Amino acid sequence: MSWVFFSAQSLLVLSDRKVKIADTRYEVVKLMNTVVNAETGLRGYLLTGSVQFLEPYNRSSKDTALLFSQIKSREKDFAEFTPILITLDQLIKEKFSAIESTLQVQLTAGSYSPHLKFTTGASKLLTDEISNEVNKLDKILRDENDRIEVTLSLTINRLKLASLVVVFLIISILLVNYKRTISLFEHASSSQELAEEFGYLAMHDALTHLPNRRNFEQYLKKSISQAARSKQKVGLLYMDLDGFKLINDQFGHDAGDDALIGAVTKINHVLRDSDFIARVGGDEFALVAHNFNDSSELLILANRIIQALKEPVIAIAGRDVFMGISIGIAIYPDQVKSIKSLISAADEAMYKAKSTGKNQAVLH
Numbered sequence: 001m002s003w004v005f006f007s008a009q010s011l012l013v014l015s016d017r018k019v020k021i022a023d024t025r026y027e028v029v030k031l032m033n034t035v036v037n038a039e040t041g042l043r044g045y046l047l048t049g050s051v052q053f054l055e056p057y058n059r060s061s062k063d064t065a066l067l068f069s070q071i072k073s074r075e076k077d078f079a080e081f082t083p084i085l086i087t088l089d090q091l092i093k094e095k096f097s098a099i100e101s102t103l104q105v106q107l108t109a110g111s112y113s114p115h116l117k118f119t120t121g122a123s124k125l126l127t128d129e130i131s132n133e134v135n136k137l138d139k140i141l142r143d144e145n146d147r148i149e150v151t152l153s154l155t156i157n158r159l160k161l162a163s164l165v166v167v168f169l170i171i172s173i174l175l176v177n178y179k180r181t182i183s184l185f186e187h188a189s190s191s192q193e194l195a196e197e198f199g200y201l202a203m204h205d206a207l208t209h210l211p212n213r214r215n216f217e218q219y220l221k222k223s224i225s226q227a228a229r230s231k232q233k234v235g236l237l238y239m240d241l242d243g244f245k246l247i248n249d250q251f252g253h254d255a256g257d258d259a260l261i262g263a264v265t266k267i268n269h270v271l272r273d274s275d276f277i278a279r280v281g282g283d284e285f286a287l288v289a290h291n292f293n294d295s296s297e298l299l300i301l302a303n304r305i306i307q308a309l310k311e312p313v314i315a316i317a318g319r320d321v322f323m324g325i326s327i328g329i330a331i332y333p334d335q336v337k338s339i340k341s342l343i344s345a346a347d348e349a350m351y352k353a354k355s356t357g358k359n360q361a362v363l364h
């Protein structure tokens, strides 16, 4: 990354240098032009005697001095200029002194003098020498410009490559993070599903999917405290299947499971929406009832359950399987004042139903 930063910085430095070279080249080329223009101005004056040619000569003479001092100030940027500028300075001085003396002769003579100095080979030679030195300056600048061009194109190509690498890296990082995020989400959602499943299993019976004993106890506790606040009754029906062991013994445990599920289905059909039923033991169930006026309504409910089981719970090998149920009923707060005594009272009533003939409901 730091390499990219340095390359980008060197691009800026090289670009600045290129601008400086272009500016200096412009001054160098212009210097040669002003020298030629000065001579041309003088030539015009000498050939025509018209003073209007003196104006371009004077301007070019000033421009030459100005440009030369500008180029001189560039020496700190272009060290190779120094010896050339010393020679060029001398040559320009000589050239302008030759031009000046020619001008004086003309001004004194007042007419065209064919022998004048600027036409001589020596003056021409001076112009060529100046041109030579100016070309040397220009060559230094061109050579450096060419070197910069090569470095620039190399740096730009490297930067393009580096940009591609950076883009590739960013895409890779994004892709890896995306995959990681997706797998985290998947993990989180599967953990969530697992947590929900464990939560469900912790509160429900795996075979019948009814609420389990713990669920029942929590529900009953909540129901009692709500009933206590709102002065309502809570009825508890404790139920135990009759002769279930026999089904297991006769048809096997799996058939027993099916019979259990069949019995629960039958019971569920006769319950009201407000009734809460839980499996609290092997073949034991507890039903919490609300919204009733007195014990007779609970007896009616218990008898509906007994009636429901008068039909076969399952058929095994073409044989209908029947099951009875003994139910004990207790009511809070009419008969008992606590959750513990409510459960005991219902349980006792259920045992009474068992011991006095089974398949019946007994009120505490």
Ligand SMILES: Nc1nc2c(ncn2[C@@H]2O[C@H](COP(=O)(O)OP(=O)(O)OP(=O)(O)O)[C@@H](O)[C@H]2O)c(=O)[nH]1
Binding pocket: 207, 240, 241, 242, 243, 244, 245, 246, 248, 252, 253, 254, 255, 256, 257, 260, 281, 282, 283, 354
């Ligand atoms: N198939 C099956 N049997 C179970 C399950 N849980 C408990 N049992 C059996 O259910 C029977 C319950 O015993 P009991 O209540 O004494 O049997 P019962 O024949 O109903 O006796 P009574 O209540 O006196 O009529 C036992 O044999 C247990 O092994 C279960 O999930 N599946």
